[in-house]
Every structure is written in structure tokens, then in C-alpha cells.
Amino acid sequence: MDLNTIDPMYQYSLQWFTNLFVMGVENAPQSNIPEERLTNLNDYFTYSLYENVCRSLFERHKLLFSFMLTIKIQQGKNEINETNFRYFLTGPSGDITIPANPTNYISENSWPDIYRQFFGSSQLPSLKGLLEHLMKRPDDFKSIFDSQNAHLEPLPG
Numbered sequence: 498m499d500l501n502t503i504d505p506m507y508q509y510s511l512q513w514f515t516n517l518f519v520m521g522v523e524n525a526p527q528s529n530i531p532e533e534r535l536t537n538l539n540d541y542f543t544y545s546l547y548e549n550v551c552r553s554l555f556e557r558h559k560l561l562f563s564f565m566l567t568i569k570i571q572q573g574k575n576e577i578n579e580t581n582f583r584y585f586l587t588g589p590s591g592d593i594t595i596p597a598n599p600t601n602y603i604s605e606n607s608w609p610d611i612y613r614q615f616f617g618s619s620q621l622p623s624l625k626g627l628l629e630h631l632m633k634r635p636d637d638f639k640s641i642f643d644s645q646n647a648h649l650e651p652l653p654g
Contacts (some may be wrong), residue, residue: 500550500565502560503561504558507553507558510525510542510564517542517545521538521541521545522538522540524541524545525538525540525542526541536596540566543566546566547562547563577607578623580621581621581623584621588613588614588617589613595609595612595613595616596612597606599631599632600631600639600642601635602642615627615628627652630653630654634640637653638653
């Protein structure tokens, strides 16, 4: 259902979906253990849905569909913090006063965007204390800024 917000031509009939579902029930690996059977059905149907929908998508929409499907799966398993996810999608809101750039490695043009994106909201407990540390000890973050694999670098403090 969410795909038709991307492009109105992405509308799938109930009959198509029902046929795909029935095919999933017939072709998913069998098991006498109910939990295992449900897992098999869910995994098989999810992948089958992904493959069949991707066949009908424009190339530029396939990555977006993959992202949407992944988010739906993770939300179903309660693996997504909804506050963080909403912030990721919409960014900060309201008037934001941007302090002076405490670093010598982040350009003055980039600092307002970085500040707004990461520190513009006090609603994210996962970022608590990060801004204060950056403002007091900006050089602690330079290795992360310079790294080709910043996601692997440990956060200072």
C-alpha cells in the first residue's frame, strides 16, 4: 500500500496478493513445529513479495522499496526506536539557535547542517551528552571525522 505514495501506478490487486500468499503457503518449507512453520512462511512470503514487487518497480525505486520493507519488518519485531526513527525521517523542529563551531575541521558552511541534524533536538536520549562533549573537547571527535570508516570508530568518552 505504501508504494502508491511513491508513484500512483504502483497498485497491486487483492487477487495478485492473494495468489502470491497462497503460493507462499504451498512452497514454504514444511515443518511439524508450529513456530518453525510460521517462521518459514514469513521468511518465504517476505522474500517472494520482495522479488515479485521488485520486478514491477522502476530501477530508481527498488532501493527505496527495500528500505521500506526493512523498516516494516523491524517495526513488526519492535526493533526500531520510533522516536529516533521519526527524528531520522523529519529532522529537528522549531527554532534552533546554532552555537559557534567549536572545531577547526568542520567547515563553517557544514556546521549549521551538522548541528541541526544531530543536536537540534533534545528529544533523543541516545544523543544525550554528545553535544556537551563536542563543545568542550572538539579534538576528541577529529578521528571520527577523518575516518573512512567512521561508523567503526569508538565514540570518545
